[in-house]
Amino acid sequence: MSHNSRLSYTRGRHHRTTSKRKRLSQNFLVDAGAAHLIVRTAGVTADDLVLEIGPGNGMLTRRLLDAAGRIRAYEKDPRYATLLRRRYANDQRIQLFHRDFRDVRAPRAPFAVVANVPFAITTDIVRWCLAARHLTSATLLTQAEFARKHSGDYGWWTELTVSHWPTVSVELGARIGKDSFHPVPRVDAAILRVCARPDPLLPHELIGDYRRVVELGFSGVGGSLAASLRRQFPTHAVRRACAVAEIPLDRPVGLVSPDHWTTLYRALRT
Incomplete structure (x- = not known):
């Protein structure tokens, strides 16, 4: 293959990969410190079942395995689903699924969600979590604006938050700079915490x-x-x-x- 042909092939492959990432709204977390912070914020223990959404190359997954007892990870991109399956083929603590998380049926036992959420489907993921009967908590890395809006940080509240307030609390966590991702998005991210109330505010x-x-x-x-x-x-x-x-x-x-x-x-x- 000539130099020009190799260059054209490399550029074409990069373009296809970049285009796919854009379609899947993939901004991979590359900051290990931020990943540790998210897992600490989630507060999961060895007794917990954790669902991870869009693990990508596994930056969060590796930290979750140090904390959670069982993990079910759902990756829509076949490339990364295959990569993670191979990496954890002999680890009984984790199951990898090549699926769109929005089509997943919630477990019938208590579970937590921890995820670097694809920005384009954040609202869908939050609604999925709010509808899950046995969800204990969701620790979601979202666009900072989204997290601030739904936690009331702007001084006003959304219908989605108000509607579910009797059964869950919604809190704003730490801000994560955009340089913690690859490709680098246009905006910063922040942790959004959704926690089921042990004692609902209404019957x-x-x-x-x-x-x-x-x-x-x-x-x-x-x-x-x-x-x-x-x-x-x-x-x-x-x-x-x-x-x-x-x-x-x-x-x-x-x-x-x-x-x-x-x-x-x-x-x-x-």
């Missing part, structure tokens, strides 16, 4: 109704939470509930904290 039988009220409140009618709620609740009931929860009648819904929401809901039911 299980009320969760569905609570979420319907939250959906109503976020419908955006009238410019305030109170105005949206008046579409289905009497004005006097909304006024009283807002007073109990210390929510001004003109307060936009995004500025109402999840803790105020649970108080509001209880007041609306009485």
